[in-house]
Amino acid sequence: MTTPTQASGRCHCGAVRFVARFPSRFVAHCHCASCRRAHGAAFVTWAGFKSDQVAVTAGAEHLAAHESSPQTFRRFCRQCGTKLFFESARWPGETHVVLAAFDEPVDRAPQGHAFAAEHVDWLPFELPKS
Ligand SMILES: [Zn+2]
Ligand SMILES: [Zn+2]
Structure with missing residues (x-):
C-alpha cells in the first residue's frame, strides 16, 4: 500500500471539487468569531x-468569494453555499481548506486551537494549557 500524496474533497452539492496535495502546513480548530459566524458553527477545523x-x-465557475475582512476571502459554492476555502493577506500564499469538506484523510490530525479564548461558552471546552 502506498502512502497517499493528496486528498480530494467537495462542496455539499458536489459541483465544486478540489484536490489538496500533501504536505499540509497545519490542521487546527479555529474558534474566531468570524469563522463561527461565516460557517454557522461553534468552530471550524482548517x-x-x-x-x-x-x-x-x-x-470553478461555481465558486464565489465573500471578503469577510479586508483582503480576506472566504470562497464558497454558489449553488449550495458550502464554504470551502479561506485566503487572507495575513497568511500570504496559503489556502486554508475546511477539513470537513474532504472525502479522504489528510496527512495529519488537528494539532491545536486558534483563537481559543474566543470559544463559545456553549461548547464544552477547556482552554489548552500552554
Ligand atoms: Zn455546491
Ligand atoms: Zn477563524
Missing part, C-alpha cells in the same frame, strides 16, 4: 496548504 498545492478540479 487544513492549511500552500496555495499552489490546492487545485479546483471541477466547478
Whole structure:
C-alpha cells in the first residue's frame, strides 16, 4: 500500500471539487468569531496548504468569494453555499481548506486551537494549557 500524496474533497452539492496535495502546513480548530459566524458553527477545523498545492478540479465557475475582512476571502459554492476555502493577506500564499469538506484523510490530525479564548461558552471546552 502506498502512502497517499493528496486528498480530494467537495462542496455539499458536489459541483465544486478540489484536490489538496500533501504536505499540509497545519490542521487546527479555529474558534474566531468570524469563522463561527461565516460557517454557522461553534468552530471550524482548517487544513492549511500552500496555495499552489490546492487545485479546483471541477466547478470553478461555481465558486464565489465573500471578503469577510479586508483582503480576506472566504470562497464558497454558489449553488449550495458550502464554504470551502479561506485566503487572507495575513497568511500570504496559503489556502486554508475546511477539513470537513474532504472525502479522504489528510496527512495529519488537528494539532491545536486558534483563537481559543474566543470559544463559545456553549461548547464544552477547556482552554489548552500552554
Ligand atoms: Zn455546491
Ligand atoms: Zn477563524
